[in-house]
Amino acid sequence: MENAENNINPLFSFTLSKVALAFWLSTSSTSYAAQNISSDDKSVNQYETELERQRILLAKQGEQIEALTRMVNALMANSQATGADKNSNKSPNKGTPYNVAGTNTSTAKPKQPMPSQSTTRNVAQNKPVGQAPPKSANTIDASAIPELGDTFSGVLSGKGTFVLEPSFGYSYTDNNRVFLDAFSFIPALVVGLIDLREIKRHSFIGSISARYGITERWEVDLKVPYLARSDSQRSRPVSIGVSEDEIFNADGHGLGDIEVSTRYQLNNPKDGGPIFVANLVATIPTGTSPFDVEFMQSTPGAVFPTELPTGSGYVSIQPSVTAIYATDPGVFFGNLSYGYNMDTDEEVGNVDPGDSAGISFGLGVSLNERASMSLSYSHKHVLKSKINDIKIDGSQLDIGQLIIGYSFRYSPSTNVSLSLAVGVTDDAQDTRLNFRLPVTF
Structure with a gap:
């Protein structure tokens, strides 16, 4: 003016x-x-x-x-x-005076001095102008993938990135089993021992893992768990004159099996296609082996462990391939795995735990810039175990779980993740709750 x-x-x-x-x-x-x-x-x-x-x-x-x-x-x-x-x-009100709340003010106000060009330039620089550029098709929100099975978690860390991840998990299993040590001549006639047993198992797992990105497409991971388990078993042998139930409690705690894993991104698509990641996990039997646990006989035919193991007792190597496909605002992911379990020599003979094959898939959705959730399904089939090359009947397992995950980005370097797994097969755990707190350095 x-x-x-x-x-x-x-x-x-x-x-x-x-x-x-x-x-x-x-x-x-x-x-x-x-x-x-x-x-x-x-x-x-x-x-x-x-x-x-x-x-x-x-x-x-x-x-x-x-x-x-x-x-x-x-x-x-x-x-x-x-x-x-x-x-x-x-001004957005086109010369009409407005107060802070946006209400029209009809009273005249004294004129304010016009801002200088330098002041106007500084104000314009501090305010966002225009529309943010679209995200690249290869950009994947890691928080939208809270957890994918036991072999893959999120996306790769990146070169020189160190991630420290403490976690805490709880699982509960309630199972009713019938043990038969008898001979059946006809379906209505059984001679021998029939043991009806109810098992309630509580497991607490605390772990600390360290992940480091060697390159942009390759990272290594080390996980050290600590387990605390508690079992309550109620048994009633049939046809041996026992009128009262046998209740036996056992617990165990200590270091679990240490896991060493590595992941490598196989491709880097330019047109927004799927990303494939190769995973390799090795489990070292550092926990208490189930073959080292002593058993005791409470009643004829009723045998209970005196303590609970914290490890598997054998070396396991599990390769897998993960596919990730980002489509705004969701992320599709899936995993195919095969577990090779090495045999071990124990007092009972040469024990082959049996290999396993697994598949998992799901969808992660970003609710906003800081929160996301996922829904996935995991299924693992375990082949029959062998002792001295003789298959053990009843050792074949099918473990299916439905997993619901939530993730919240507390800060640019810290995420809070919570997942709930519900067993959908008889061999799966009834409930598994896992809390993770990855911190990026």
């Missing part, structure tokens, strides 16, 4: 100067004409004629002054309108 006024003042001054010059010329010419008439002693008619000519000249000059005045007023009006448009573009 100040610039507009500065541009008008010179024009207005020039116009006034021109008007004053015209008025001075008309006055001078009138005086000069009067002197000539009086000096030459002209007649009255000539004087009136000259006076009429001067009056006409003054009328024309007055019209010119009015025209110049209208032109100046128009220039001033256009300058004021231009300044108002510029001010309306700087």
Whole structure:
């Protein structure tokens, strides 16, 4: 507005100067004409004629002054309108005064000083302008994948990134079993021992894992667990004259089996296709082996462990392949795995735990920039175990679980993840709850 006024003042001054010059010329010419008439002693008619000519000249000059005045007023009006448009573009309310809450204020307010160009530039730089660029098709929100089975968790860390992840898990199993140590001649006649047993098992697993990104596409992981288990078994042998149930409690705690794993991203698609990651997990039997646990016989045919194992007792190697496909706002993921369990020599002979094959798949959805959830299903089939190359009947297992996961990004370097797994097969744990807190350095 100040610039507009500065541009008008010179024009207005020039116009006034021109008007004053015209008025001075008309006055001078009138005086000069009067002197000539009086000096030459002209007649009255000539004087009136000259006076009429001067009056006409003054009328024309007055019209010119009015025209110049209208032109100046128009220039001033256009300058004021231009300044108002510029001010309306700087505020969203187009010149109408609003208070903080957005309510229209009808009372007049004193004018505020106009901000300088440097102040306006700084304010514009501090405010977001335009629309954020779209995410790349290869960008995957790691928080949308809280956990995918036991062999893959989230996406790769990245070169030079160190992730420390403490976790705590709880699982509960309630199972009713019938043990038959008898001979059946016909379906209604059984000679021998029939043991009806109810087992309730509580397991607490605390672990700490460290993950480091060697390159952008390769990382290694080390996981050290600690287990605490408690079993309550109620047994009632049949046909041996025992009228009361046998209740036996056992527990065990200690270091679990240490896991060493590595992951490598196989491809880096440019057109937004799926990403494939190869995983390899090795389990070292550092926990208490089930073959080292002592058993005791409570009643004829009822045998219970004196303590519970914290490890598997054998070396396991499990390769797998994970596929991840990002489609805003969700992430599809799946995993195929095969577990090779090495045989071990124990007092009972050469024990082959039996290999396993697993599949899992699911969908992760980002609710907003900080929260996400996932829904997945995991199924593992365990082949029959062998002792001295003889298959053990009843050792074949099918473990199916439905997993619901939640994740919250507490800070740029810390995520909070919670997953709930519900068993859908008889061999699976009834409930498994897992809490993870990965911290990135």
